[in-house]
Amino acid sequence: MSELTSAAVPPIGPEDHVRGEGEGLIVYADLGCPRCAAVWAELGARRRRIVFRHFPVASKHPRSPALHAATEAAGAQGRFFEMVDSLYADHGHIDDPHLWERAERLGLELERFEADRRSDAVAARVRRDFESGIRAGVGSTPAVFDTHGRRA
């Protein structure tokens, strides 16, 4: 099992999902969390560089793990942020058939989307972000940091 002792927020790395230009913000977010949806919309409007890191609190939002996996699967086909935007825009439709609908609307290859989102590799990728958040002391979502790892 992994080490979960305190550690600084990891700096932006090659694995990260980054969108936009300029001064960056690192956001640990739960795709099932309404507060995160509101903050996401606000951050989008501010047009800054944003790094999305997965922080599903599964006990609180049982669908979150599936939603985070769906974004990674979409990302494998180049549509990570589009899927994030889509999920945050509509929390009422997050069951599997709705995910397939979203995937189709984004032009994703459905069979590959399904295989990817259920894969161990995707689960591990999501878990890596989650654990970095735990180590950085994230206790509620969204948790926003600047690129130096300070709370923003």
Added chain:
Amino acid sequence: MIAAGEPAPDFTLRDQDGEEVSLADFLGRKVLLVFYPQDFSPVCGDQLSIYQEVKPEIAEKGVELLGISVDHSWAHKAFREKLGIDTTLLADFEPKGEVARAYGSYLEKLGFANRTLVLVDEEGTVAWTHEAPNPGEFPGANVIFDALGPS
């Protein structure tokens, strides 16, 4: 606040199912007491939810997690269901806050416990404590793992 090195005061409280749970039941295992103000209050929810997400890692270190607040068993039962957690929650209900007082965690004027963590070792001695600066903040799970040490 009780200090490391002191014996952990024994207690018997009812859990969310009305069953009696004593600290002495856990001799031979480490126990982490999580004192918190109240069920259903906003920040509380996040604290126990976060700890739930890393409960396997905590258990792997041989630590039993016990949540304690002044709420009664029925509230604990509903709260657990709402949060989707399986952490045992103990009712420090009658006499109100007696266990929290014994550990120096009770906020007299407010009538509930501050957010404090108390790690009790296998022999029943307090090994480590952490007190939040105020009831509105809570220690992240990383603070627990810092106290437990590396694998």
